[in-house]
Amino acid sequence: METKAITRKSLFALALAGFMTFADSAIAWPKGSISSLPHSSTKRVAWTVDDGASAAALGRYVKMLEENPDVKITFFVLSGAPGWTKYATRLKALQDGGQIQLANHTQTHRSLTKLSDAQIKQELNRCEAFCLKKYGVSSKPYFRPPYGEIDGRVIKVAASIGFTKPMLWYGSFASGSGVSSSSVLKSATKWIANGRIVIDHANSNATPNVFPQILNVFKSRKLKLVTLHEAFETTPQ
Ligand SMILES: [Zn+2]
Secondary structure, eight states: OOOOOOOHHHHHHHHHHHHHSOOOSOOOOOTTOBOBOOOOSSOEEEEEEEEOOOHHHHHHHHHHHHHOTTOOEEEEEOTTSTHHHHTHHHHHHHHHTTSEEEEEOOSSOOOGGGSOHHHHHHHHHHHHHHHHHHHSSOOTTEEOOGGGOOOHHHHHHHHHTTOOEEBOOSOBOOOSTTSOHHHHHHHHHHHOOTTBEEEEEOSSSTTGGGHHHHHHHHHHTTOEEOOHHHHHTOOOO
16 A cells, blocks of 8 residues: 655645644653653763654755764654655665664654554554665664654554654754744753753754754763663664
């Protein structure tokens, strides 16, 4: 069965969704959700970047990573967005060098809480198949539910096919197409801290336009950037 292609219209809606992502940390995630890193004696933070609805923006993340080998990012891949194919060779090199990790953000970005058990599995499995085919590495066990919409049923169904780590966040850059770079920098400055999982979106140039300033926030706070595999001591499969 063919997956319905992500249309230009839905990508636009997605870019807006990035803008609407909660900037507040006080989100009551359901039991079993993960929104912070395990305790460590090392001061560290996980920069997680979702979607890739803008291939051009994703390309700027790739270039920034190539120029800054100390920067690590976990990407939550929306496999229906074309940037993950367009930049696959360069992203794979970054992945194979341990600088980035690719995790699962589904195939078409539907709200998982509104889908049947079989549809939830299909959304995750299609993204997983894409990651294996293009990058040669599994996205398991990490997934992030689109829009942060998750409940006990989604957690259980995902775990049944190997996605045992439902990753939410503690602090958002609130990045999207309708937002200014100064607003992104303000949110990043507010939320970047030890032990946090912060969320960002490669859906516009709002974040890329302030990369130097954001990198300086991590540096000035003496925070080591880590992938989720490193922080949770899991091994890429
Ligand atoms: Zn998303």
